Amino acid sequence: MAAHADRRFADLSGGERQRVLLARALAQQPDVLVLDEPTNHLDIRHQVELLALLRAQRTTTLVALHDLNAAASVCDRLHVLAGGTLVASGPPREVLTPDLLAEVFGVRAAVTRHPLTGDPLIAFDHRTPADRPPEPPPFMGN
Template structure:
């Protein structure tokens, strides 16, 4: 399924955070949102998974406004991994992952074979099958992150919306998670801070700056030195990764941020 965000305006705490955003997440592709802190990435994603109601504009799922769907029907199509991870669940790891099956269940209905298979597959996919009986509260931050991602997989959605899913993960599990997203081939809308990781895993990028989408396209076309200077305020070169051939962002950590007058305007 495809996601279209059309002229989206979202306010939070009385302040407009996203102003007139347009973006596309094509079916079966991984679409990345990148931008500096405060650019509106999380707020935009919250509107996509219906945690925030837009002031104007709309989010379409294969041409249907998501607000026209019931919450349960919407949850069968769109699963989210927010930055806000929720409270400490007094549940086992398996019980947390099984919560992903809730949109498909009537009140007081028990598990069926499909539920059990999806939960087991989701746990195995994130490398947490051996921890199924452990308490969620006893896990490290990275382990909790993987369990919550498994819950989203168990939901068996058409669309995944992931807000900084690599937070709290060590480098090995970051690589495994991103490889898992590639293997899933679901429509995925994901925000990432690591620009090189975004360039490697995403089919298309949308760059947010000041609540607006200022650049869109394949990573190789979007992540230019001029854009990195203008949007992120860093001096950087974009080179070819020696192992994969993907764009690799080499930031000059010794240089001060470019002065406003030195920045090159971003092509929109």
């Protein structure tokens, strides 16, 4: 944000404001950092940069994220809430399962390994049930 030092905070875009607020928080060198949707208003490049920066800080950070793929890539531990109740807690590989995603979020999804990082990667089925092809029959080997 150094290139924008001459601009007033009120004149910054939502993403630029988000980055300034995070920089201010990090400048205080907190023992614990609590962030609510820190990637909100950021384009994908700045989301990736921000999450990498948080990971590199080695500071205990509690982050509320709705982007489960981002959470899987940056968090050591996930806590999934449904209706204000904790329904799952643990490492992303253990928590993010197709059954949990269906139960908590009501979505059909597959969880695979990210080809670049090995982190869990969630592929969501964005089709309605009526638009989905029929399930293939189970394989019956000889």
